[in-house]
Amino acid sequence: MQIQISWVDSANDPSTDFPLENLPFGVFRAEAGPRIGVAIGDCVLDLRAAAGAGLLDGLPPRLTDACRAPVLNPLMEQGRAAASALRRRLTELLAEKSRDRAKIEPLLLPQSGIEMLLPASIGDYTDFYASIHHATNVGRLFRADDPLLPNYKHLPIGYHGRASSIVVSGTPVQRPHGQRKSADCDAPVDGLVFGPTSMLDYELEAGFFIGAGNVLGEPVPLAQAEDHIFGFCLLNDWSARDMQSWEYQPLGPFLAKSFATTISPWVVTLDALQPFRLPPAPRPKGDPEPLPYLVAAGNQVSGAIDLHLEVFLQTERMRREGHTGVRLSRSHLRDLYWTPAQMLAHHTSNGCNLRSGDLLATGTVSGPEPEALGSLLEITRRGAEPLQLPDGESRAFLEDGDEVILRGWCEREGLRRIGFGECRGRILPAR
Amino acid sequence: MQIQISWVDSANDPSTDFPLENLPFGVFRAEAGPRIGVAIGDCVLDLRAAAGAGLLDGLPPRLTDACRAPVLNPLMEQGRAAASALRRRLTELLAEKSRDRAKIEPLLLPQSGIEMLLPASIGDYTDFYASIHHATNVGRLFRADDPLLPNYKHLPIGYHGRASSIVVSGTPVQRPHGQRKSADCDAPVDGLVFGPTSMLDYELEAGFFIGAGNVLGEPVPLAQAEDHIFGFCLLNDWSARDMQSWEYQPLGPFLAKSFATTISPWVVTLDALQPFRLPPAPRPKGDPEPLPYLVAAGNQVSGAIDLHLEVFLQTERMRREGHTGVRLSRSHLRDLYWTPAQMLAHHTSNGCNLRSGDLLATGTVSGPEPEALGSLLEITRRGAEPLQLPDGESRAFLEDGDEVILRGWCEREGLRRIGFGECRGRILPAR
Numbered sequence: 043m044q045i046q047i048s049w050v051d052s053a054n055d056p057s058t059d060f061p062l063e064n065l066p067f068g069v070f071r072a073e074a075g076p077r078i079g080v081a082i083g084d085c086v087l088d089l090r091a092a093a094g095a096g097l098l099d100g101l102p103p104r105l106t107d108a109c110r111a112p113v114l115n116p117l118m119e120q121g122r123a124a125a126s127a128l129r130r131r132l133t134e135l136l137a138e139k140s141r142d143r144a145k146i147e148p149l150l151l152p153q154s155g156i157e158m159l160l161p162a163s164i165g166d167y168t169d170f171y172a173s174i175h176h177a178t179n180v181g182r183l184f185r186a187d188d189p190l191l192p193n194y195k196h197l198p199i200g201y202h203g204r205a206s207s208i209v210v211s212g213t214p215v216q217r218p219h220g221q222r223k224s225a226d227c228d229a230p231v232d233g234l235v236f237g238p239t240s241m242l243d244y245e246l247e248a249g250f251f252i253g254a255g256n257v258l259g260e261p262v263p264l265a266q267a268e269d270h271i272f273g274f275c276l277l278n279d280w281s282a283r284d285m286q287s288w289e290y291q292p293l294g295p296f297l298a299k300s301f302a303t304t305i306s307p308w309v310v311t312l313d314a315l316q317p318f319r320l321p322p323a324p325r326p327k328g329d330p331e332p333l334p335y336l337v338a339a340g341n342q343v344s345g346a347i348d349l350h351l352e353v354f355l356q357t358e359r360m361r362r363e364g365h366t367g368v369r370l371s372r373s374h375l376r377d378l379y380w381t382p383a384q385m386l387a388h389h390t391s392n393g394c395n396l397r398s399g400d401l402l403a404t405g406t407v408s409g410p411e412p413e414a415l416g417s418l419l420e421i422t423r424r425g426a427e428p429l430q431l432p433d434g435e436s437r438a439f440l441e442d443g444d445e446v447i448l449r450g451w452c453e454r455e456g457l458r459r460i461g462f463g464e465c466r467g468r469i470l471p472a473r
Numbered sequence: 474m475q476i477q478i479s480w481v482d483s484a485n486d487p488s489t490d491f492p493l494e495n496l497p498f499g500v501f502r503a504e505a506g507p508r509i510g511v512a513i514g515d516c517v518l519d520l521r522a523a524a525g526a527g528l529l530d531g532l533p534p535r536l537t538d539a540c541r542a543p544v545l546n547p548l549m550e551q552g553r554a555a556a557s558a559l560r561r562r563l564t565e566l567l568a569e570k571s572r573d574r575a576k577i578e579p580l581l582l583p584q585s586g587i588e589m590l591l592p593a594s595i596g597d598y599t600d601f602y603a604s605i606h607h608a609t610n611v612g613r614l615f616r617a618d619d620p621l622l623p624n625y626k627h628l629p630i631g632y633h634g635r636a637s638s639i640v641v642s643g644t645p646v647q648r649p650h651g652q653r654k655s656a657d658c659d660a661p662v663d664g665l666v667f668g669p670t671s672m673l674d675y676e677l678e679a680g681f682f683i684g685a686g687n688v689l690g691e692p693v694p695l696a697q698a699e700d701h702i703f704g705f706c707l708l709n710d711w712s713a714r715d716m717q718s719w720e721y722q723p724l725g726p727f728l729a730k731s732f733a734t735t736i737s738p739w740v741v742t743l744d745a746l747q748p749f750r751l752p753p754a755p756r757p758k759g760d761p762e763p764l765p766y767l768v769a770a771g772n773q774v775s776g777a778i779d780l781h782l783e784v785f786l787q788t789e790r791m792r793r794e795g796h797t798g799v800r801l802s803r804s805h806l807r808d809l810y811w812t813p814a815q816m817l818a819h820h821t822s823n824g825c826n827l828r829s830g831d832l833l834a835t836g837t838v839s840g841p842e843p844e845a846l847g848s849l850l851e852i853t854r855r856g857a858e859p860l861q862l863p864d865g866e867s868r869a870f871l872e873d874g875d876e877v878i879l880r881g882w883c884e885r886e887g888l889r890r891i892g893f894g895e896c897r898g899r900i901l902p903a904r
Contacts, residue, residue, distance in 0.1 A: 193720060196665060259732075290723070292622060294725020294726075295724065296632055333666075
């Protein structure tokens with residue numbers, strides 16, 4: 043694979059998230075309503091305008107129509123081959139040798155001047171728990187001897203999250219009220235209060251959007267699972283730990299999570315991630331083989347993605363003093379115990395239907411290294427060991443005014459960096 | 474309140490579910506696409522046709538437009554007052570003294586000849602666990618000494634369910650495959666199989682649809698909760714118990730439920746249920762008072778609904794022999810520990826936004842009486858005591874060909890019966 047050059051100069055900058063090899067899809071606010079855009083360097087190409095200028099002529103009409111939609115769903119539902127065809131056309135248009143530069147240049151907008159919106163209308167949102175390091179760390183806080191439950195290595199644990207409260211990067215997040223036990227009292231009744239959470243946390247995750255859906259009653263075999271994935275984003279699964287520990291038995295997390303989930307605006311396609319795929323990894327020594335419906339056969343590309351992830355925190359004070367923030371963790375998607383394809387195949391194994399635009403997420407991505415912890419819960423051991431920040435600040439959990447920034451990218455010698463942009467959210471005080 | 478007479482004769486039959494006092498909303502399949510209908514006796518009034526014939530003239534244009542939509546969402550989002558205004562007009566049109574009978578009669582369709590569809594586009598679906606009898610019965614199967622968890626009496630436990638696999642009454646339900654431990658083996662690895670569930674169950678529930686939504690970050694106080702409820706339906710939360718017990722820790726039920734949820738097609742408005750509301754009940758003696766945000770003040774009508782519920786089972790053999798089925802349970806919505814208003818207020822207490830058309834459900838409605846158990850799990854004590862049926866048949870859990878029928882109605886001396894129709898689903902063999 044060769045590095046490609048674009049006539050959009052900023053796309054050739056080695057530090058850009060959005061070279062010609064990436065071309066992620068998103069939706070931005072335009073005067074006449076939401077529009078689909080494609081990121082290239084520090085610009086966005088307006089796809090509706092590109093279609094209007096005849097630049098997409100020759101592609102199937104249904105595909106060009108989808109480029110005029112206010113959300114990505116109509117594009118997503120046409121499946122991976124359609125999105126790949128569109129991507130090839132866009133690559134031609136934006137490549138150095140393009141003959142259409144003069145027509146396209148007026149349709150490029152600076153990213154700095156536009157507001158990004160949610161990329162899709164999200165029907166159902168499912169969050170998994172695919173990092174064995176995270177599951178073990180969290181389990182250890184509650185059950186020191188037996189941190190990992192017996193089912194963990196046999197199936198990708200997941201649950202349904204709240205779709206209505208998914209917001210795009212940059213949307214402020216209000217500290218939620220909820221029931222929690224006051225810290226120094228174990229008695230459930232006397233110590234119970236309703237008020238702002240005092241254990242507000244982030245979770246570093248990746249999300250992936252469903253492209254073509256499946257029919258209710260018809261599972262997607264593992265070998266075909268990736269045909270149903272449109273692309274990836276970053277996801278912050280905000281969590282109120284005090285509310286969570288009180289409410290989650292026996293039916294799982296509910297209000298501790300449903301107040302907000304933030305995603306990054308750009309959806310990076312599987313095509314763009316292809317050079318960074320890893321082969322299906324063998325199970326760690328001694329671990330049970332999964333049941334056959336979760337085992338990849340032969341040369342299937344259904345392994346992990348070599349995606350680097352980072353979390354930064356910028357406190358109110360840092361912002362005031364012009365400090366861009368401190369890194370809280372660096373983690374890797376490849377460290378997940380279950381692959382996205384396994385999550386998807388498992389999700390549909392009972393016949394459950396996934397629809398275009400549905401969002402699946404990995405769960406907190408933690409790694410084996412001490413700096414690879416994807417939540418404050420793990421970093422501070424549920425607040426017991428507060429994190430020391432510059433200038434005497436410290437954090438057990440998030441405070442009002444804190445901004446959490448997730449970043450993600452793939453890189454390898456000889457290849458362009460494929461970036462995800464940012465997933466940001468700042469904490470507003472409780473109502 | 475006086476009994477009202479309709480010129481639609483079948484609406485005056487004391488046994489009808491759909492007298493003039495009910496007028497539930499639903500959506501049916503017409504040649505030109507889905508249409509909103511209103512049930513009256515054994516007929517359905519086509520609302521789009523009624524609007525076209527000028528019968529809704531004088532109502533706000535936005536309201537008449539909503540009657541032409543293919544789903545109830547545009548009507549739901551206008552709130553209770555709008556739906557009440559529409560209902561008043563429909564009552565006039567269908568009442569004995571209506572001057573418009575000649576215009577309306579051609580717009581009535583026999584219910585027997587139409588196919589009902591899902592009434593709304595459902596964004597998020599939340600299932601609660603509001604029956605303390607059910608929670609206790611289920612808890613007892615796993616923890617004999619301590620069946621009820623400490624949080625139960627303090628907050629309405631709930632979780633997010635799968636919206637995509639909600640189907641309308643009459644849709645067949647395919648027995649799902651899943652991971653389960655074979656019965657006689659406790660070892661998680663050796664005894665683990667993937668295959669059709671052998672513990673397929675129903676759950677008797679009521680569901681309620683959100684009318685006007687709330688903005689993210691703005692909780693709905695209990696006193697206003699019912700302004701956000703459009704109406705009620707019956708709901709069968711199909712459950713695969715073997716899959717559920719293996720997968721549900723620590724994040725709650727997932728594939729054991731997400732293969733299908735069946736709802737009845739008619740949405741019975743809160744207005745129609747008004748005569749059957751009960752005042753907020755005091756807590757049982759010795760139980761803790763809920764926190765203030767869950768306590769009804771003064772004369773709020775936010776108490777229970779006196780709704781009778783029944784489950785019938787018709788096996789393949791009964792169907793063959795012309796037997797309509799046997800009743801498995803009779804239960805009452807008034808026996809819930811938490812009211813619909815409390816569930817809604819709690820759901821939004823963290824700022825979570827509900828959207829028009831979202832569906833909330835009560836969880837299995839079981840009562841204190843032995844015949845008031847809302848699932849086979851409870852009736853057969855997880856299969857240990859199979860249910861004896863006529864002609865030597867028996868059931869530990871559901872078998873292929875079984876049809877489960879839920880019915881619900883309100884009745885009181887001197888008032889018309891307000892019925893919900895049926896919620897049916899027949900089990901198809903696994904793929």
